[in-house]
Amino acid sequence: ETGVTQTPRHLVMGMTNKKSLKCEQHLGHNAMYWYKQSAKKPLELMFVYNFKEQTENNSVPSRFSPECPNSSHLFLHLHTLQPEDSALYLCASSQEPPGNYYGYTFGSGTRLTVV
Amino acid sequence: GENVEQHPSTLSVQEGDSAVIKCTYSDSASNYFPWYKQELGKRPQLIIDIRSNVGEKKDQRIAVTLNKTAKHFSLHITETQPEDSAVYFCAASRGSARQLTFGSGTQLTVLP
Numbered sequence: 001e002t003g004v005t006q007t008p009r010h011l012v013m014g015m016t017n018k019k020s021l022k023c024e025q026h027l028g029h030n031a032m033y034w035y036k037q038s039a040k041k042p043l044e045l046m047f048v049y050n051f052k053e054q055t056e057n058n059s060v061p062s063r064f065s066p067e068c069p070n071s072s073h074l075f076l077h078l079h080t081l082q083p084e085d086s087a088l089y090l091c092a093s094s095q096e097p098p099g100n101y102y103g104y105t106f107g108s109g110t111r112l113t114v115v
Numbered sequence: 116g117e118n119v120e121q122h123p124s125t126l127s128v129q130e131g132d133s134a135v136i137k138c139t140y141s142d143s144a145s146n147y148f149p150w151y152k153q154e155l156g157k158r159p160q161l162i163i164d165i166r167s168n169v170g171e172k173k174d175q176r177i178a179v180t181l182n183k184t185a186k187h188f189s190l191h192i193t194e195t196q197p198e199d200s201a202v203y204f205c206a207a208s209r210g211s212a213r214q215l216t217f218g219s220g221t222q223l224t225v226l227p
Contacts, residue, residue: 015203039220040204042204042218042220043159043216043217044160045215090158090159092219100201102161103147103149103161103164103206103215104149104151104159104161104215105161106151106158106159106160107158108157108158
C-alpha cells in the first residue's frame with residue numbers, strides 16, 4: 001500500500017441504495033480529495049478538504065455527500081445515484097504549503113457500478 | 116480558471132523508440148507541473164514533476180521540459196518498454212493541490 005487506502009475496491013448498488021466509500025491516509029498529509037474518473041474523461045475534482053474543512057465543492061450533485069471527521073479519514077456517502085454515476089472514485093491526499101508541494105498520493109479507487 | 120490540454124489522446128510506439136506527450140496550460144501563474152502514470156486497473160502514480168524555475172528535469176528514461184513563455188510542457192520517454200504502456204496524465208498547479216488541473220490523458224501503447 002502506498003499510504004492511501006480505499007474501501008471497498010468494488011461496489012455495485014441499486015439506485016435506491018445508500019452506501020459509503022471510505023478513504024484513509026497514513027502519510028500525515030493535511031489535505032484530502034475525492035475525484036471521479038469516467039472512461040475517456042479527465043479526472044474530475046469533486047471535493048477538497050484542508051485540515052478537515054471543506055474548501056471546495058465542484059458543483060457536485062447533492063446525492064454525493066462528503067464527510068471528513070479528521071485529517072486522516074474521508075468518506076463519500078452515496079444515495080439515490082444514477083447509472084451515469086458509475087465510475088472509478090479516487091481518493092487522494094497531499095501536504096499543502098507552506099513549503100514545497102509534492103503532488104498527490106492516490107488511493108487505488110473504488111469501482112462503482114450503479115444498476 | 117486553469118485549462119490544461121493534452122495531446123495526443125492515444126499513442127503507439129515500437130519498443131525501443133521514444134514517446135513524447137505534450138500539454139498546454141492557460142494560467143501563467145501556474146508553477147508546478149506533475150505527470151502521473153496510471154496502469155490498467157491501478158491508481159495514478161506520480162512519475163516526475165517540474166517547477167517553473169527550471170526548464171528540464173530528467174529521471175533515467177523519463178524527462179520533462181517546460182516552456183513558460185509558450186505555456187507548454189512535455190513528457191519524453193526514451194527506449195520505451197512494454198511496461199511503459201499506461202495512461203499518462205499531465206497537470207498544472209499554482210503550487211497547491213486545490214488548484215491542480217489535469218489533462219485528459221494519453222493512452223500509450225508500446226508494441227513489442
